[in-house]
Amino acid sequence: MQLMTLAQEDDFDGWRDAARRLALARVPAQEVAWRVGAAAGDLFASAALETNALPAPGGPAFSVPRAFVSLAESVICHNDPERFSLLYTLLLRVLEQPRSVDDAADPLVRRLEVMAKNVRRDIHKMHAFVRFREVEGAYAPRFVAWFEPEHHIVRAAAPFFARRFASMHWSILTPEVSVHWDGERLTESPGATRADAPDGDPIEETWKTYYASIFNPARLKVGAMVKEMPRKYWRNMPETALVGELIAGAQAREAQMVDRSRDEIGGNADVAWAGIRAEAMGCTRCPLYRDGTQTVFGEGPLDALLMFVGEQPGDQEDLAGRPFIGPAGQLFDRALGDAGIDRSAAYVTNAVKHFKFERRGKRRIHSKPDGGEIDACRWWLEQERGLLRPPLTVALGATAARSLFGKVVTISSMRGQPHQARDGGETWVTVHPSFLLRVRDNKEEEYARFVEDLARIGERLKELV
Numbered sequence: 188m189q190l191m192t193l194a195q196e197d198d199f200d201g202w203r204d205a206a207r208r209l210a211l212a213r214v215p216a217q218e219v220a221w222r223v224g225a226a227a228g229d230l231f232a233s234a235a236l237e238t239n240a241l242p243a244p245g246g247p248a249f250s251v252p253r254a255f256v257s258l259a260e261s262v263i264c265h266n267d268p269e270r271f272s273l274l275y276t277l278l279l280r281v282l283e284q285p286r287s288v289d290d291a292a293d294p295l296v297r298r299l300e301v302m303a304k305n306v307r308r309d310i311h312k313m314h315a316f317v318r319f320r321e322v323e324g325a326y327a328p329r330f331v332a333w334f335e336p337e338h339h340i341v342r343a344a345a346p347f348f349a350r351r352f353a354s355m356h357w358s359i360l361t362p363e364v365s366v367h368w369d370g371e372r373l374t375e376s377p378g379a380t381r382a383d384a385p386d387g388d389p390i391e392e393t394w395k396t397y398y399a400s401i402f403n404p405a406r407l408k409v410g411a412m413v414k415e416m417p418r419k420y421w422r423n424m425p426e427t428a429l430v431g432e433l434i435a436g437a438q439a440r441e442a443q444m445v446d447r448s449r450d451e452i453g454g455n456a457d458v459a460w461a462g463i464r465a466e467a468m469g470c471t472r473c474p475l476y477r478d479g480t481q482t483v484f485g486e487g488p489l490d491a492l493l494m495f496v497g498e499q500p501g502d503q504e505d506l507a508g509r510p511f512i513g514p515a516g517q518l519f520d521r522a523l524g525d526a527g528i529d530r531s532a533a534y535v536t537n538a539v540k541h542f543k544f545e546r547r548g549k550r551r552i553h554s555k556p557d558g559g560e561i562d563a564c565r566w567w568l569e570q571e572r573g574l575l576r577p578p579l580t581v582a583l584g585a586t587a588a589r590s591l592f593g594k595v596v597t598i599s600s601m602r603g604q605p606h607q608a609r610d611g612g613e614t615w616v617t618v619h620p621s622f623l624l625r626v627r628d629n630k631e632e633e634y635a636r637f638v639e640d641l642a643r644i645g646e647r648l649k650e651l652v
């Protein structure tokens with residue numbers, strides 16, 4: 188038995204180095220035991236063979252498909268103790284047959300894909316549900332949050348907070364490891380307990396005010412209350428303290444409904460989203476509501492890692508009340524499929540939420556929203572973005588880009604690289620699918636370029652989460 192020791196639970200570099208040495212020495216997976224840290228009285232200690240029979244660390248290399256590396260980077264953060272061994276088993280297969288990592292029917296690949304997905308989801312939950320409390324420091328205010336992830340994701344999730352709260356001094360305490368940002372550097376210290384984190388502060392008040400303002404039990408649909416946020420996160424989120432109070436104050440008719448649903452409310456992000464959407468249905472912020480059939484709000488999972496922003500609903504969307512379901516939406520779906528992106532995992536919305544059109548006989552012809560309409564409707568996009576906080580956003584076309592960046596931009600100058608939206612989120616820009624329907628010259632090349640943009644964004648997403 189060969190014993191390989193990794194420095195920490197999420198030690199990807201250590202695993203990669205060990206796996207490379209084992210694979211070069213052709214050690215079968217069942218002859219390797221993996222452990223993290225050097226625990227005293229370790230069960231494996233006596234079983235360990237000399238590791239100096241293996242090629243030296245940093246010795247000869249071999250290459251594996253990028254897809255395997257991304258999979259392994261995520262799976263390493265899973266809490267399943269078998270992960271190191273499962274990945275090594277797949278590595279040996281991939282060395283024989285590089286395409287085996289793409290074989291979605293293979294039970295091992297499937298199991299690892301599910302693990303990677305759980306890890307990505309846990310990272311996203313941390314991004315979305317961490318709430319900082321302010322504490323007075325000797326030099327500057329500091330912000331401290333407590334979080335309990337399911338997997339070993341804290342190091343992987345921390346750079347997001349460094350980017351988003353770059354000018355703050357903050358700490359995130361978790362049972363396994365704590366991370367700190369001093370405005371310049373991320374550092375670590377050992378895990379903490381919940382009691383180490385402070386309770387209550389002005390940041391809570393901001394959240395509570397916001398939440399109370401958008402919570403309207405009369406407009407809630409029980410079926411729309413989602414179960415995404417496990418109850419264990421409730422304690423850390425100040426706005427959840429209001430749920431009981433707000434529900435108690437509702438009128439009897441609503442209270443009855445809410446009483447029934449109280450146990451079913453799995454996540455206040457969903458409650459908030461349902462409230463915002465309901466508000467948007469009655470929007471009169473610009474004159475477009477007069478002619479449109481209805482507000483077409485965004486849709487998709489609230490823990491989506493990717494948000495697509497289009498221009499405005501078209502004729503079919505206006506009638507159905509759902510974004511991107513007409514001809515542009517169908518082309519968009521095809522391109523997403525060709526780029527390997529799952530639309531159902533993304534949140535899809537528009538910069539302007541009412542259909543703007545001119546009547547020609549019986550037909551309603553799309554007409555471009557103007558700056559005033561885009562600016563008025565940004566309110567709703569900001570509400571959606573505030574709730575989802577997507578790590579990655581894609582502006583489809585100039586209207587979406589104008590809304591997200593707060594200024595007029597040209598697609599050609601911004602395409603193919605990341606930018607920062609006015610709210611700080613990483614944002615990519617590409618053409619609108621309806622451009623591809625309209626364009627006459629080089630139609631196929633333009634379509635291929637669009638797919639290429641989407642595929643690059645898909646790759647970027649894997650790096651970010």
Ligand code: URA
Pocket residue numbers: 497498499500501504509510511512513515516537621
């Ligand atoms: N075009 C858009 O920008 N959004 C839609 O929902 C449909 C077409």
